[in-house]
Amino acid sequence: MKILFTFPGQGTQHPGMLQNLPGTELAQARDVLGASEVDALDSTAALQHTRAVQLALLIAGVAWGRELARRGVVADIVSGLSIGAYPAAVISGALDFADALKLVALRGDLMEQAYPQGYGLTAIMGLTLPQVETLMEGTGTYIANLNAETQIVIAGADDGMAEVATRALAKGANKARRLTVSVPSHCELLAEPAQKLVEAFSRVTLSRPRCAYLSGSTGRVLWQPEKIADDLAMNMARTVRWQEAVIAANEREARLAIEMPPGGVLTCLTRQAAWEGESVSLERSGIDVAVHLARRLKA
Numbered sequence: 001m002k003i004l005f006t007f008p009g010q011g012t013q014h015p016g017m018l019q020n021l022p023g024t025e026l027a028q029a030r031d032v033l034g035a036s037e038v039d040a041l042d043s044t045a046a047l048q049h050t051r052a053v054q055l056a057l058l059i060a061g062v063a064w065g066r067e068l069a070r071r072g073v074v075a076d077i078v079s080g081l082s083i084g085a086y087p088a089a090v091i092s093g094a095l096d097f098a099d100a101l102k103l104v105a106l107r108g109d110l111m112e113q114a115y116p117q118g119y120g121l122t123a124i125m126g127l128t129l130p131q132v133e134t135l136m137e138g139t140g141t142y143i144a145n146l147n148a149e150t151q152i153v154i155a156g157a158d159d160g161m162a163e164v165a166t167r168a169l170a171k172g173a174n175k176a177r178r179l180t181v182s183v184p185s186h187c188e189l190l191a192e193p194a195q196k197l198v199e200a201f202s203r204v205t206l207s208r209p210r211c212a213y214l215s216g217s218t219g220r221v222l223w224q225p226e227k228i229a230d231d232l233a234m235n236m237a238r239t240v241r242w243q244e245a246v247i248a249a250n251e252r253e254a255r256l257a258i259e260m261p262p263g264g265v266l267t268c269l270t271r272q273a274a275w276e277g278e279s280v281s282l283e284r285s286g287i288d289v290a291v292h293l294a295r296r297l298k299a
Contacts (some may be wrong), residue, residue: 001277001297002076004214004254005091006270007061007084007238011121011179012263013053017060019044022067024212025059025097032101050183050228051108054083060102061087061260062097064282070259071287072293077221077254079245079264081145082185083107085235092209093230100202103232106200110193111183111236119184121145122161124152126174135167138256142187148150148272153240163244186240194237201229212252219244242266246273256297258282260292 018026018041029038033055040106041059046052065075065087086104087096095103121144124132132152133143141156141164155165155233158178164177184190206225213222215231217238222228246269249257255277259266271279278293 001255001299002246003073003294004077004079004251004257005065005075005088006251006257006259006266007065007080007161008080008085008259008263009080009082009084009182009241010050010053010185011055012265013042013047013056013180014262015044015047016042016215016216017086017262020058021063021229024206025063027056028097029059029101032098033105043274044106048182050112051105054108055081055101057262058086058100059092060234060262062090062100064260064287065091067287068282068294071279071280071291073258073291074209077212077214077249077252078209079216079249081216081240081242082235084260085216085232087260089206089209089213089228092211092213094206094209094225095204096215097233103200103204106275107236107299109188110196111185114190115183117182118158119156119182119189120158120161121179121185122165123147123175123177123179123238124154124168124173125176126150127152127168127171132164132168133278135164135171138165142189143182143185143239144186145241145242148246148271149243151272153179155187156188157184185236186238188237190237192217194234196228197233199234201233204229214245214249216240216242216245219248221248224260238297242269243273246270246275250274252274256280256293258294
């Protein structure tokens, strides 16, 4: 039986999320990016910006993933949603942490500069993909995330998303919620900035991962460094297929999914994808529970 580490995307961040982190990742980030930026990353003001949010999620994910390893819990499979793919790649050994910090800073800047305001993501819950696609007609919006069978995220301009949300609620959706994401991620609107990130990756050397790197964009395991680089660079412009990724991990006999902080969104989504094992949020259940479950699984 295998252990899956999952790493959340934007929308889970909160002020103070980098306080009391284990390990030396914050110190390493200060060396790469400067103390003045890193020490303010998880402030309320900083988290209004895509760059800060993504860097905070990277640092938190790597710190907690490494802390689990220090306690004897090692991932057999890693997977991240959107920006979560970067700490997943670091924990797998495919991407150096210092390189990840620089690339994520650039990623955040590129995304925010492309769409500084008036765009974002909206989650539609309670409707299927064909239903949502019908409601999107004429709104200029895009499918961004296929998180679960009846949890679809759309991307686009605020007015277009608001129109889809109104139609969805009238159609019987349980909820239509604007996410705390300020850019239209995971659609062709970000194709141009993604290509700029591809250029940046051409100057970085990745390694073959020590464990299975499961793409949240394709639901497939990638081993070749060049394919992982492409997945990381382009995932901002590709639809997230999280349900497919969870199903793939389940088929590979992963029976314990541990979600890195912050939040517990992926834990809930994992349970909705016919997951056959345990699924636990590190932030909500605590690291001692995760360690206990991992030891029991491997016993």
